Amino acid sequence: MTKTPRKIIIDTDPGQDDAVALLLALASPEDVTVLGITAVAGNVPLPLTERNARIVCELAGQPGMRVFAGCDRPLRRKLVTAEHVHGTTGLDGPQLADPVMPLQDQHAVDFLIETLRAEPAGTVTLCPLGPLTNIATAFQRAPDIIPRVQEIVLMGGAYFEVGNITPAAEFNIYVDPEAADIVFKSGVPLVVMPLDVTHKALTTKARIAAFRAMGSEPGRMVAEWTDFFERFDMQKYGSEGAPLHDPCVIAWLIRPELFSGRHINVEIETQSELTLGMTVADWWGVTERKPNALFIGDLDAEGFYALLAERIARL
Ligand code: BDR
Ligand code: CA
Numbered sequence: 001m002t003k004t005p006r007k008i009i010i011d012t013d014p015g016q017d018d019a020v021a022l023l024l025a026l027a028s029p030e031d032v033t034v035l036g037i038t039a040v041a042g043n044v045p046l047p048l049t050e051r052n053a054r055i056v057c058e059l060a061g062q063p064g065m066r067v068f069a070g071c072d073r074p075l076r077r078k079l080v081t082a083e084h085v086h087g088t089t090g091l092d093g094p095q096l097a098d099p100v101m102p103l104q105d106q107h108a109v110d111f112l113i114e115t116l117r118a119e120p121a122g123t124v125t126l127c128p129l130g131p132l133t134n135i136a137t138a139f140q141r142a143p144d145i146i147p148r149v150q151e152i153v154l155m156g157g158a159y160f161e162v163g164n165i166t167p168a169a170e171f172n173i174y175v176d177p178e179a180a181d182i183v184f185k186s187g188v189p190l191v192v193m194p195l196d197v198t199h200k201a202l203t204t205k206a207r208i209a210a211f212r213a214m215g216s217e218p219g220r221m222v223a224e225w226t227d228f229f230e231r232f233d234m235q236k237y238g239s240e241g242a243p244l245h246d247p248c249v250i251a252w253l254i255r256p257e258l259f260s261g262r263h264i265n266v267e268i269e270t271q272s273e274l275t276l277g278m279t280v281a282d283w284w285g286v287t288e289r290k291p292n293a294l295f296i297g298d299l300d301a302e303g304f305y306a307l308l309a310e311r312i313a314r315l
Helices: 017-028 047-059 108-118 133-141 143-148 170-173 178-185 205-212 216-238 247-254 301-312
Strands: 006-012 030-039 068-070 122-126 151-154 190-193 260-263 266-268 279-281 293-299
Touching: 006 068, 006 108, 006 205, 006 247, 006 301, 017 030, 017 047, 017 216, 017 247, 017 301, 030 108, 047 216, 108 122, 122 247, 133 143, 133 178, 133 190, 143 151, 143 247, 151 178, 151 260, 170 178, 170 216, 178 266, 178 293, 190 247, 190 260, 205 216, 216 301, 247 260, 247 293, 247 301, 293 301
Parallel strands: 006 030, 006 122, 030 068, 122 151, 151 190, 190 293
Antiparallel strands: 260 293, 266 279
């Protein structure tokens, strides 16, 4: 039986790992139809994230893909960025020319609202790979779209791994905890890729070499991006390589059997200065709080990297 590709909107703040996620999606038309890419401020400011998204579309040979710029700051807080991880451009590593393809005039939030109203209810999946500002803004402005979302599959949060930007919080959730709170309370079915799983999706020398050996521009870029991105996590965690966080979201849509997790309650801390942005995950079921998310804890890393290599080699 042939599978119908899932319609998705990727909301992103590229970021080398976001870039790999975008390539994976754009290389997988039998699994996902990318309706558009919405950029948000996160790893770097918005003018860079929207530019980087366009660079990646061109690299994937899809200059006709629509890229929209969204919110340039969190709902209530000052923007926190992560140049210390991703470099000043967000895509540091290889030399990259400015993109030629245009940015869409429409605001990303308007595109999200319009698309969710235009497509049949329950047929569009949102894939946030950065802070949740665009999604929460769309939900606040147009609550009628909330029940129309099929699912949200997002990278964010941590439980056993705790934090990467503070001792308690993961970057995407920490940057805009109020937005995350809106999304986690929205009632939309959630699949969450926290650090608990992404820290198991580590690059290795052999995995990076496989990308380089493709001999293609996308293969070389992925190798150079991961080379760059790696140094930070290797120093920080003493790990063999770097976690490719965001591609876990797209890999889930293509091969969910690579992942395992628990359907549990997850709440966002928005008050405490000490633990702001923490994803309080009831992994052990010690409360009566209603499950709102499939919280992923493990993956088959070999299968994940085999999928990435197979798909990136197509570009
Ligand atoms: C997340 O933060 C960003 O640095 C990455 O792109 C990923 O989305 C990991 O905490
Ligand atoms: Ca990201």
